[in-house]
Amino acid sequence: MFGILNTNKSQKIKGTVVLMPKNVLDFNAITSIPKGSVLDAPGKIIGGVTGIVGGVVDTATAFLGRNVSMQLISATKTDAGGKGQVGKETFLSSHLPRLPTLGARQDAFSIYFEYDANFGIPGAFYIRNYTSAEFFLVSVTLEDIPNRGSVQFVCNSWIYNFRSYQKDRIFFTNDTYLPSQTPAALSHFRKEELLNLRGDGTGERKVYDRIYDYDVYNDLGNPDYGDKFVRPVLGGSSTYPYPRRVRSGRKSTRKDPKSEKQGEIYVPRDENFGHLKSSDFLMYGIKSISQTVMPLLKSVICDEFSSFDDVRGLYEGGIKLPTDILSQIAPLPALKEILRTDGEQALKFPPPHVIKVSKSAWMTDEEFGREMVAGVNPCVIRLLQEFPLKSTLDTVVYGDQSSTITKEQLETNLGELTVEQALNEKRLFVLDYHDAFMPYLERINTRAKAYATRTILFLKDDGTLKPIAIELSLPHSNGVQYGAESKVILPAEDGSVESTIWLLAKAHVIVNDSCYHQLMSHWLNTHAVIEPFIIATNRHLSVLHPINKLLYPHFRDTININGLARQALINADGIIEQTFLPGPNSVEISSTVYKNWVFTDQALPADLIKRGLAVEDPSSPHGLRLAIEDYPYAVDGLEIWDAIKSWVQEYVSLYYPTDEAVQKDTEIQPWWKEAVEKGHGDLKDKPWWPKMQTVQDLVQSCSIIVWTASALHAAVNFGQYPYGGYILNRPTHSRRFIPEKGTPEYDEMVKSPQKAYLKTITSKYQTLIDLSVIEILSRHASDEVYLGERDSKYWTSDSRAVQAFTKFGTKLAEIEGKIHSRNKDSSLKNRYGPVQLPYSLLVRTSKEGLTFKGIPNSISI
Structure with missing residues (x-):
């Protein structure tokens, strides 16, 4: 595969490669393969590739020499086998330390490819990492391509040593093609990459794997630890139906062959940003609470609150802790916001919004x-x-x-x-x-x-x-x-x-409402039900596919946070079981509720009509008349829903002029079939599933996915601490x-x-754990990407799609202004209430931290 393309009258094409080294926030060094190590597979010779002696090396130059190579793949010229021509292996050339477009913690490198007119226009590239440590590839830009200009590759992927992969890592340009419109030169590579992402359904997944496959929830319990830790398998039966999760393939427990051993949760590598995202520190905080804080607090919190003033003391003076306990909690970076640092040895929480104006x-x-x-x-x-x-x-x-x-x-x-x-x-x-x-x-x-x-x-x-x-x-x-x-x-x-x-x-x-909210409205109806769609998308929709580009930002970090939840939140004897009323039956109850879950009813208008909160009325805004006119969630939500659906409609129409185009899409059809029949397999026979035979089927389904992952999750997540941080207002246990x-x-x-x-x-102990967790869950990360935004302006080369997306962002900004205006209308009493807390959960943008507003693109916390 890494052969040499014969080039005549060659010229040089300049490329810029942007990446981030492993553990860049911790300034850990990159180490390369020790000298003399065999770097290639048996039978292959890659001339001149030798490693430098392992050890600590400078992160800015660790990728130079012959440590990282690339090969361009033509989108317009094929070889004798009908596949796109593959260019000569080329290595990074020099470090570009002062590139003005670099993001935080990023390094840029130049690379020069030999090129001639017989090669055509690049449409993809292979990359090999010869060092022993992975790095995060952000993007690649090629300049001055004849007949094309610049070519952008948005990568956002971890690259391990090449021997970790059965097939070399490939990346495609930011162009968009339906399967039938894919350039012939790229068709093979498009199909091959999807096969790589599907895997073969066997074996235990490794940390460097990028494989997406389905499994049931069989890792919440740990029967080997005794009956107290036995939990039913959720999914795969009519008794306990459930959405599927990503398969990890770990060994079974000793006592129950149907249960999977607990341990480190497998997350497809590109779903786990490591410590490159600030939200990872928030998730690290949840692990810290589960593994360190809970046992320590349980050992010292023996008393109870004596009065409502005593509860309010959590935000005013805090709870004094023994020095040895505080010294074990204080170093945890994600918890620094709730720890006093003035020597008073106190665990202190920020005042919840619900009591900022009035205490009663x-x-x-x-x-x-x-x-x-x-x-x-x-x-x-x-x-x-x-x-x-x-x-x-x-x-x-x-x-x-x-x-x-x-x-x-x-x-x-x-x-x-x-x-x-x-x-x-x-x-x-x-x-x-x-x-x-x-x-x-x-x-x-x-x-x-x-x-x-x-x-x-x-x-x-x-x-x-x-x-x-x-x-x-x-x-x-x-x-x-x-x-x-x-x-x-x-x-x-x-x-x-x-x-x-x-x-x-x-x-x-x-107490009923708090538990139903956390387990059903929040966990089941957003986190759990979205994961099967993420799995199916990665297995069947190429990065070149327009629907992949539409949905991709709404899937960021969801599998990652769901894996953490199974490890520390909803697992047997985890945080939820210890602090919420249903205890060991918590997730099992959500399985019972899932029996009546209906995908099409997740559209906000359908949900409101089903609950009798709205009736169809063409003369009313959004075509609905609300039973409660001053219903802030519905009023704001319907505007957001309409904006999402209009954007999806306009975008989808760019690529699907007819229903027949949807029916004949060889990636869309298996994508939807698998999402329904495997991802939500326990409900696959329900008649309400869209048949995916029309453009409107596709528009409605994608709109529901986007709404669920963005606005619905925001509405049920980021108010947790503002309302529930005052345990008297939202107790979780009776x-x-x-x-x-x-x-x-x-x-x-x-x-x-x-x-x-x-x-x-x-109880007091449960309250401290509750507050510690929901404060983290209610926070926005500093690098959050909000609805109507993208983390790269080069997400597509289609100017029509960019224009439609810009219109979507403008519409969302208008809605944001309307929400602020409604919150100032004194006649709308439900928007403000006795606690004088304006309803802002569906305001699109936010600053970092506890803000009671902001709609991230995805379920990222």
């Missing part, structure tokens, strides 16, 4: 209702369309689970309206977690004290939502097969015992039922409502 407004019913439409989990509330509420649970297994809320109970808070009138006027709404939690309560309540909840809310004349009844249900005392035992709690005047009970009831609702009259707990509640509340919700 979170307790109001108005704020409770507002957070259902403008909080961190605004996509669950639905219109109440039938009364009384019914359950979808199988009566044979769960008995009668119907709601016990009566008309009379509701009408005490409906003014002059009857329930029938309120239903007809679409003024009753429900937050219903009953069916999600009831099947698990018997197991949950062996170590907690929780209810399955239903909450009815009334839409007031001023557009705000008022909770008017909360139903708290437990499995029947004789067993859940006999149904539920429920109590209904109604609002009460402040200062009464009943008002304390009402506050506790709201806390139990929020440790006590509502006290009954005649019990010591009831007497204590009467005497000290605050203590009763604190003993009901998340």
